[in-house]
Amino acid sequence: MIYFRKLIPIALVVGLAGCNLFPSQNTYRVQRVSDGDTIAVSQGDKSSVTVRFACIDAPEVPHSNREKNSQKLLDKNQFNWGVKAKSRVQQLVNQGGDRVVLNITDTDRYGRQIAEVRLPNGKFIQEVLIREGLALVNRPYLRYCPSREIIEQAETDAKTNLRGVWKDPKFVAPWDYRRIK
Template structure:
């Protein structure tokens, strides 16, 4: 019953988004400020200048080997390395949704490279992460789900089994 209520809530509140991974979002929540990436923690978390931890919204990358919860931890290493190559020492625009912080006080954001690449979507599209949605932060839920389906269908990254 709880899963049905969550599904219904998502269906009723998630906007219909069909932006490709390379088209920047428009809206009031996209920062005009650029944030410099100091360090990549794992495949979905990084630190920006000033020591602020940022967790990418709507995605979940596999954990790295220091977490024994994840059985396919080698994908966690690949996801972390790929994110580091993609955004390490880069400047990003951040876009916020309804809730700005999680229970660990990390900043929750969608991230965009200066060239317009939507990082969250790209990681899903290439199979470095899977979709995970925590309402009320559901702005790109439909788009990310579509990209995950395509990644599974094309056996990219995590889905290449």
């Protein structure tokens, strides 16, 4: 009985530490990082699912040669930030061993899964992108964001400290860029 009492605190520490010793069913292998707010993951049957990050909107990346070669300052600025956001997502995915944990909250009109995305160690990818100024809070969709307070606080921090796009007076929010493009 005395040994059992000594094991309880150890079990609690391990459980609360976010240790992912036993991969859960919501852990997926990342096949591709498409941009700063979209990834493709493989399901157990090897099929691919596109996942759009809940709560945020990252700057656009160029999708065509015409966009890649555009000389418009608006395009160059948007794509520069978009490439940085995509690279940061790739770096985070690499840190997680190409694995992510999804909390799927919805499906969009394109059939993409909308999800909060974390690394196996618990790091919240959307929070990192927002806090570093590489994405913006997507306010119309916050209702699909169980961690909305974390996201909003991260954006306040990024704005206050002029990180990423918040230090760039020429930056145009992705939703405005898509509208005027």
